[in-house]
Amino acid sequence: MAVYKKTYRPYEGELTPSRSRFLVVTRYAFEDLHRSRFLNIFYLASFLYPLVCALIIYVQHNVSALGLLGVEGANRLISINVTFFLSLLGWQSMLALFMAAFVGPSQISPDLANNALALYLARPFSRLEYVLGKLSVLVILLSLMTWVPGLLLFALEGYEEGWSWMSQNARLASGLFLGAWIWIVVLALLALALSAWVKWKPAAGGLMFGVFFVAAAFGAAVNNVERTHWGHLFNVSYLIGSIWVALFEGANKTTNGAIFFRSPQGEELPLWCCWMVLAALGLVCLYMLTRKIRGTEVVR
Amino acid sequence: MEPVIELDGLEVRFGGRPILKNLTASLTGRSIGLLGPNGAGKSTLLNTLLGFHAPSGGTARVFGRDIRTHAREVRGLIGYMPENDAFIAEMSGVRFVRLMAELAGLPRGHALERAHEAFFYVGLGEVRYRALGTYSLGMKQAAKLAQAIAHGPKLLFLDEPTNGLDPPARTRMIQLIQEIRDRGDLRLMLSSHLLRDVEECCDEVLILKDGHIAAFCNLAEERRSNRRFLELETRGENNGNFLAAIERLGCQTAAGAQGRLKLVLPEGLEVSRLYEIASEQNVQIRRLSHKRDSLEDIFLKAMETADGRL
Numbered sequence: 049m050a051v052y053k054k055t056y057r058p059y060e061g062e063l064t065p066s067r068s069r070f071l072v073v074t075r076y077a078f079e080d081l082h083r084s085r086f087l088n089i090f091y092l093a094s095f096l097y098p099l100v101c102a103l104i105i106y107v108q109h110n111v112s113a114l115g116l117l118g119v120e121g122a123n124r125l126i127s128i129n130v131t132f133f134l135s136l137l138g139w140q141s142m143l144a145l146f147m148a149a150f151v152g153p154s155q156i157s158p159d160l161a162n163n164a165l166a167l168y169l170a171r172p173f174s175r176l177e178y179v180l181g182k183l184s185v186l187v188i189l190l191s192l193m194t195w196v197p198g199l200l201l202f203a204l205e206g207y208e209e210g211w212s213w214m215s216q217n218a219r220l221a222s223g224l225f226l227g228a229w230i231w232i233v234v235l236a237l238l239a240l241a242l243s244a245w246v247k248w249k250p251a252a253g254g255l256m257f258g259v260f261f262v263a264a265a266f267g268a269a270v271n272n273v274e275r276t277h278w279g280h281l282f283n284v285s286y287l288i289g290s291i292w293v294a295l296f297e298g299a300n301k302t303t304n305g306a307i308f309f310r311s312p313q314g315e316e317l318p319l320w321c322c323w324m325v326l327a328a329l330g331l332v333c334l335y336m337l338t339r340k341i342r343g344t345e346v347v348r
Numbered sequence: 349m350e351p352v353i354e355l356d357g358l359e360v361r362f363g364g365r366p367i368l369k370n371l372t373a374s375l376t377g378r379s380i381g382l383l384g385p386n387g388a389g390k391s392t393l394l395n396t397l398l399g400f401h402a403p404s405g406g407t408a409r410v411f412g413r414d415i416r417t418h419a420r421e422v423r424g425l426i427g428y429m430p431e432n433d434a435f436i437a438e439m440s441g442v443r444f445v446r447l448m449a450e451l452a453g454l455p456r457g458h459a460l461e462r463a464h465e466a467f468f469y470v471g472l473g474e475v476r477y478r479a480l481g482t483y484s485l486g487m488k489q490a491a492k493l494a495q496a497i498a499h500g501p502k503l504l505f506l507d508e509p510t511n512g513l514d515p516p517a518r519t520r521m522i523q524l525i526q527e528i529r530d531r532g533d534l535r536l537m538l539s540s541h542l543l544r545d546v547e548e549c550c551d552e553v554l555i556l557k558d559g560h561i562a563a564f565c566n567l568a569e570e571r572r573s574n575r576r577f578l579e580l581e582t583r584g585e586n587n588g589n590f591l592a593a594i595e596r597l598g599c600q601t602a603a604g605a606q607g608r609l610k611l612v613l614p615e616g617l618e619v620s621r622l623y624e625i626a627s628e629q630n631v632q633i634r635r636l637s638h639k640r641d642s643l644e645d646i647f648l649k650a651m652e653t654a655d656g657r658l
Contacts, residue, residue: 056469058533059462059500063453066420072450080438163434167495170398170428170505171452172420343400344391 069173073181074188077155081185087150091189094143098197101136102204104128109208128205130296131303133220136198137292138306141231144190145260151189152239153252155182160340161247169343179240179337186236195228223296231288234326237333244340260284277315284329285309287322294319349376350411352503352535353397357406360389360396367392369559370406375537377552377566379529382539383647384556390539391431393556394505399423410503424453427501429492431508431539437481442467444480445495452499459498466494470524486517493524497534504528506538510545525549547643555650563650567643578619578638582607584631593625607634 081087104126107113126132159165168178202221206214214221239256246252263282270279280286289305297303305311353375360368368389382390395401397408399419408415410422436444442463449459467476470490475483480491489509496504509525510518526549529536540546546553547567555563582590584607591609595601598614613619619636626633 056497056528056531056533057465057500058502059454059458061458062455064450064455066453069451069453072447076447158436158438162436163430163432164436166400166430167428167434167448168451169400170423170426170430171448171499172424173451174420343398344395 066172070177070181071184073168073178074184077182077185078188080154081151081189087147090147090150091193094140094147094193095197097139097143098136098201101132101197101201105201105205105208128209130220133198133202133224134292134296134303134306136201137194137224137227138308140194140197141228141288141306142308144193144231144235145256147189147193148186148235148239149253149256152186152236152256153243153246153249155185156240156243156341157247157249157252160244165341166343175338175341179341182240183236186239187232190232190235191228194232195225198224198228219298220296223292227288227292227295230291230326234284234288234329237330237337241333241336244337271315277317280311280315280317281321281325284326286311287325290316290319290322291326351376351409352380352411353537354409354412355406356408358393358396358403358408359405360392360401361404362401367559368396371408371561372406373554373561373564375552375554377535377550377568378532379525379536379538379550379552381546381550381553381567382537382556383541383543383546383553383643384562385541385651387558388556389559390541390556391507392559394428394507394537394539397422398426398428398505425502427496427499427504427534429496429504429506429509431511433488435480435488435491435495437479439480440477441472441480441483441491441494442476445491445498448495449498452501454499462498462500463494466498467491469497470494471520485512486514489513489517489521490524493521497528501534503535503537506536508540508542509538510540510542522548543643543647553643553646555647557651563646565646570646576613576615578611578613578622578636580609580611580622580633581635582609582626582631583634584626584629590626590629590631593629594622597621597625 105128107117108126108128159168165178169175199221202214202217202224206217238259239252242252242255242259243249246255264285267279267282267286270282271277272279285308286305289309290311292309293301293303293305293311304313311317351374353373355371355373355375358368358371359366371393382393384390392401396403397410397415399415399422403416411425413422413425415422439447442460445463445466446459449462450456454462464473464476467473470493472487472490472494475487480488483491489511493506493509496506506525510521513521522545525536525538528534529549536549538546538549551568552566553564554561584590591601591603594611597617599617600612602610604610622636623633
C-alpha cells in the first residue's frame, strides 16, 4: 500500500522465527556502532598484531623470503610456541577490554535512560532475548578480535608445520578458544551490567577500567599490607592469566601467563579459587542485569 | 461477543502490599476505558496483562489466552502505548518504529513499509527521518502511537494517550483513536483519568478504585437508555390533560413544580409525537432535554465512600 494512503490496516503476513529474533537487536546495535569512525579505525587497528603474527609465521617457514631479507638465521629468534600464542591472546584481550569499554556502555543505558525497555518487552520478546541480543554484539566483536585470529594463526602454523604439529599442539587451539571465551564472557557481562546500572556512558566506560585496574591496585595493596597473595583475588587479569596457563599447559607450566595477564611465580593461588571468583563475578553481573532489565520499575 | 479480556480473581502484590485486589470482569467492548484516580491500579493492570508483573493470585485471559501460560502469545496480540516518554532519542522516528515492528516479528521489508505507513497515519510523515529526541511532546505521543500500531496488533493498550497535549493535538489524537476504533479490526483499551477522553472513545468502562473494581458499565447501553429519558419544561393551563395524554401513549411520567415534567419514553415512540400532543392540548414545550447520566455521574458515584464523601 502506498504511504500516502493514510489509513490503518492489520498485518496478516508471515512472522520471523522467534528463536532468531534476538539478532534484530544485535543488527541494529551493529548499525549504530558502524557510524562511529573512531570505533571503526580502532577495530581495524586491532588486527595489526595478528597480521604481524601471520607474517612472522609465513616468513619463519619461507627460507627464500628470509634470504631476500638477508636474515637467514632469523627463524631461530622467534619460535611459534605457547608463549607466542599466549602473547597474541594477551595483546588481543587487552584491546578487547578497551573495545568493551567503548562499546558496552552504549548498549543498555540509552534504552534505560529513554524508558524504551517497556516497548521492547511489550512485544513477544523476552528479557533473556534482549540480554542475549546485546550480549551477542560484544561476543561477536570480541571473538573476531581474539580467538578467531588466534585459531586462524594456529591453522596457518599447522598448515606450514604439518598435521603432526597440529595434533601435538591441539592444546594451544583449545586454550586459545576457551581462554578467549572466558575473557569475552567476563567482559561482556561486566560491560552490560555496568551499562544497565550507570546511565551515563562515560562513567560506565570508566568503571570498566576501574574494575580491572583499580581493583588490581587494591589487591596489590592488600598483598603488601597483609603479606599475603590472596589480594590477587581482586585482580581479574591475574585470575584470567592463571586460568589461561592451566588451559594452555595443564600441570606442566613453562610460562607465568600472557602479557598483561601474568600470575607471578611463587604467588600462585589455587586454580579453583580463580574459577570461583570469576564465576561469582559473572553471577553478580547477571543479578545486576536481572534487577535492571524489566518492562517497568516497581517502586515498593 | 467473544470477551477481549477476562479478569478472573486477578491479584497483584508488590512487596506484600496488594495493588490489584481480586479483579473479576469480562470485557467485551470494542473500546474499553480504564478509569480511576491516580494510584487506583490502572497502569498496574495494563502492565500485568503485558506480563511485566506476575499475578500473585487469580489470572487473566486476553482473547482466551491465559497471561500466566501464554504471556508471549498475548504480547504478540497487543500494541502498547505507554504513559511516559519511551523511545531511543538518537534514533530517527521511522527507524525506531521499524525496530519495534521487527521485534514483534515482522520481516525487515514489511517492518520498514509499515513503519512509514504508521508515521503517515499518525500525521508525522514529514518528520519521520528526524531523531526522536528532537520531537515536540505532541509528536512524541503520536510516535508512540505509531510504534504501537505498526505491527498490526489485535488489541491496543493506550495509557494516558492525551497526556500533555495542547487542545488541537488532543483533538487529533482522539480522532485517530476513534478512527482506529471505528474500523473494527482492532480492540482498544484506553487508560485515563480524563473522563472526557474515555467518554469520547470508549463503549465500555471499568472504573478502578484502590485496586478493586468500583464500577463496570457499558457506556453504549447507558447512552441508549439515556435517550429515552426526557426532562420537559412546559407552559399552559391544561398540563393535567397533557400528562394524561402522554401517559396513555405508554410514557412513565413524574410532574414537578412550575410545569416541569420527567418522563421515560416507551420503545417506538418518537419525540415529535410529544409536540403534536402538546399542540393538541394547547401546551407549550419551552425546553426539552435528554437526561444524561454522564460518565462523570457514574464515576463520582463509583468514587463515593460509604458516608457519601469522595
